[in-house]
Amino acid sequence: MGRKQVLSFTAFFVASSVVAHAEPISVEGVVSSESFIFQPQYWPNPSVALLDATDIVSGRFDSFVAADNQVLGRFVDPLFAGEGRYRIDLPIVPPGGRLDLNGDGSAGLGIFTLVSAPNLSSDSYLEQLEQYGGLFSILLDQRTGAIETGTLLLFSEDGVEPFSAGWGEDGAWFTEDDPQQVVPQGWSVARLNEDGEVIIDLDPHPEIHTIEAEDAASPDFSDLGYVEAFDALIDHLRTRYAYSEFRGIDWDAVTSTYRPDVEAAATADAAGDFYLTLNDMALSFEDTHTSATAGYLNEAINSAKQDAELSRFGAGIGAEALVVSDPDAGILPGDMIIVSRVAEGSPASNAGWTEGTEILEVNGTPVGEYLSTLPLIEATGVDELQPYLRAPRLFRFPDGADVTFTFRTPGDQDAQTVQLTAGDYMVPFEPSEPAKSSMPIDFSSVGGLAIVSWRNFSDHMLSKIAVLEEALQIESETGSTGMILDLRGNGGGLVELYQVMASYFFTEDDPMPEQPFDTYAYDTDAGGFVRQFAADRTLYAPRPDLAFTGPLVILIDQGCASACEYFTQHLQRLDRAVVVGQHASLGAGGFIDRIAMPEGITFQYTAGRTTFPDSSEPNLEAVGVIPDVRVPVTLETLAAVRNGEDPVMDAAFDVIAELSDPRLKLTSTPWRWTMAATADLEEVEIDAPERYEVTFSEDGGYTMQADCNRVTGDWTLEDSMLTMSPGPATLALCPAPSRGEAFARIMTSSNAIDFNGEALFIVVEGDEYRILQLEGYASVR
DSSP states (O other): OOOOOOOEEEOOOOOOOOOOSOOOSEEEEEEOOOSTTOSTTTOOSEEEEEEEOHHHHTTOOSSOOOGGGEEEOEEEEOSOSSOEEEEEEOOSSOOSOEEESSOSSOOOEEEEEEEEEEOTTOOSSOOGGGGGSSEESEEEOTTTOOEEEEEEEEEESSSOOEEESBOOTTOOSSSTTOOEEEOOSEEEEEEEOTTSBEEEEOOSSOBOOOBOOGGGSOOBOTTSOHHHHHHHHHHHHHHHOTTHHHHTOOHHHHHHHHHHHHHHHHHHTOHHHHHHHHHHHHHHTTOTTOEEEEOTTOHHHHHHHHHHHHHHHSEEOSEEEEEOBBGGGTBOTTSOEEEEEEOTTSHHHHTTOOTTOEEEEETTEEHHHHHTTSOOSSOOOOGGGTTTTTGGGTTEESTTOEEEEEEEOTTOOSOEEEEEEOBSOOOOOOOSSOOOOSSSEEEEEETTEEEEEESOBSSSHHHHHHHHHHHHHHHHHHTOSEEEEEOTTOOOBOHHHHHHHHHTTOOSSSOEESOOSEEEEEETTTTEEEEOOOOOOEEOOSSGGGOOOSOEEEEOOTTOOTHHHHHHHHHHHTTOOEEEESSOOOOOOSEEEEEEOGGGEEEEEEEEEEESTTSSSBSSTTTOOOOSEEOOBSHHHHHHHHTTOOHHHHHHHHHHHHHHOHHHHHTTSOEEEEEEEETTOOEEEOSOGGGEEEEEOTTSEEEEEETTEEEEEEEEEETTEEEEEEEEEOOOOOOSSOOHHHHHHHHTSEEEEEEETTEEEEEOSSSSEEEEEEEEHHHHO
């Protein structure tokens, strides 16, 4: 429903006279949630505060609430486990903006909402995105951002400001048909009931609780029987699974496929069989976010999982497979499967297999086709990853199984066929990927580069931000030439944490859009998925002095999932980072919910989807993040890893070296003269910078606009010495005042150069100017 805005806003502070009537002096209440996400792991350092809500009431969502417009409180009972109780003492005169609701030209009504959220930056207030990452005392319409119901705190400067007494015929708050009531001077509480009535509460210690939409509650079917829980699960997924249409899922067919096994498990009271059925169903969706998990202490389930694996894949032939990928050679994943290792004395060794033997067929079926019939070790809809996630089972069979292989040994043109019998033949372990740190987040400096790696966005949140800040602090002090973020194996986590960590690579002058994708979630009233309201807000480093703007490379692999992918794609699409890897990421595009099932089983599914802006095309689901720089998967790169090398990291160093090349920066943009320093170091601001511009081309030529004259020529850069040899030039007399002659004279000589952020400095010898400052065209237009 459209909202006709009739509110005007003025932000200022006014002293209040003594309030004669009773009014709230503190607020207390309960913070609670029915969502699975409401637990200490995802809510570190929880805070509670009143935030200025005048913008929300006025329909403006493009900014965050400043620190000095927040009233902080404290928890008087612990937030976890379960719910927590807070208290906020109200100031005599609060900070924040004021609204003029009666149109008398005097803005005198302050409005606040209660919020409780994780304080990820560990400040004494809620910073940027933290303000919207928690629970509120109001509910907002997920399609429009308008207030639906809840509780607000009001502060009237003069006791004459009106406030809605309810909604009018349009059924929306704060529109021109609302009936009005006068707000008493001082503090009061406005309770916006779902039936459209506003009740003003003057209790000195009012209770205000956080509220959440009914849709936010995570379902719990754990008290039902196997069949009843399965039916409830299917009924829920029919409407709430985000990619039913995208994947073409027929829920009746899903039911007919898996319900008989659930019934059999119920009859046999077999918890393990019940779990295996749910797990098989989850894997069949090929959705990384959809899975069935069970606690490690359930002996029946653990035993069933082990028996199921051993019965199909408990024996081997003494070999390991490598899925080759070499885009430069035209080899895509699944095109070529070779043997990477062979155990001595095994059937594979006795058949003459060696490293590099190419497998052509298994039991008469082309190897690529046979590979596609094997179950995934981990679900993914990304086509190029599926061969990798099936390959560990390529040479695994039931014990005693006779299997026929057609193969070709290295250097041989002719294929051979052999029958091998599976048994207990183990290939000695050798690493197939670089070792990962066991720390939640790790920082090192190698060759003048800062390298930061972390495993997920879901635990040790405060530590991750603290270490990232420490790395950025060291980087700023040492002046490293670039930064590498190693997110290989990062399984994802909270969107809020990814966005906070990403914001450190942006400045307030060049911020990061908060919402780069469209988000869809289920809406009960609409009876389907609706596009979520997206505020036009931007993010930047919470500590501006630590914002890193230099060359940035992100390393990913097939283990990068969910929030890891959003983090990477967000920066990639903004041209803020170059992505390097051997594989696409896992393709987990969306937001999850978890359902409690019998036997301690949790069924996780994708409850919200994301797409490219103004498109129905998923930005990540079944696609993943595609590396900008691909490192091949070959026997050579595998051997390098086993020798302790890291080909992907080596490629990242090469990218940083290229990005750090001053030649690349010189040619990246036209440069405009904006500032100069005289020989006496007096600063001179250049009027009309667009009249003094130079463009360096990659072929070694340049064009210069020196006021009314144009100069062309060639340029060279040796170390930090720029030489611009003059060529053809116009010789017009430019109208005074003009600095064209000085600009051309200085630039067409040899000068030392330096870069500082987005600025180019020309260091001059023996001239009226000592330093020229030029800025990229995009930053000064």
